[in-house]
Amino acid sequence: MDTEKTSFDDAEKAAQSFAWDYFAFHAQQRQTVFNFFIILNGASLAAFAATIDKGAATKLHFVIGCVLAISSFLFWRLDERSRRLIQLAEAALKEIEIRLAARTGLAWLTILTRSDNKIGGWSAKLESFTQIYRLAFIVAGCSGLGIILTSIF
Template identity: 35%
Template structure:
């Protein structure tokens, strides 16, 4: 392998590694924020009365945070895909066919079964988490309004 090719492959690998670590760090930060806000919502709902408005605000905030982190994860996912494509191209140039990780995995992904019991990607798991927490936050933010109108 030439020196330029090796440097380019090393650059693509560092790019992949940086953004893959960043993706996990961002999701961990999201979990910490959403846990703290959910605890605040729980305390506000327990107090009831005048704290119901705080639960609504925290619910709206959590829904907004979920949306922002969903968009951030989408961006990082695109950056990771770029590096995966570059690494797959470098692997095509490699003389060792059986050592290909990125190039072979693309073919394997096309053959993998889809569905709820199949292997899920990080992206699918993260998007589901963002959607569930964001949806729950919207419902919680509406809860104080629903409780203020008694059903007859």
């Protein structure tokens, strides 16, 4: 094989490194933000559970419900932004993979492109971070609304 054909030049290596660093940063940031969401919701639900039998806590329950509902919306919006930023990096990495696969003759190097293929079946609706995170945001938001309604009535 011709060495020139199979090797990446410095510009392609720099592009790959840049795209990967961008992807890794935003993917890590997305995970960190979701972890904060889980901690905030856990603390809110623990506060609600600890005061559920206290009749004088209806104002606190209203606040807890608001925290759950509003934070679910805000964290969902942050997650959507992070997801879009990650997709930008994925698009760049897919292009780099295609070039690398063509240069090496190794079609299996198009990992990101092939990872878009769905597994299928009934569970296909819940196989990505986005789908699972959305479900968590919806459940927490609806829980918050439920707590608000029970504190009012």
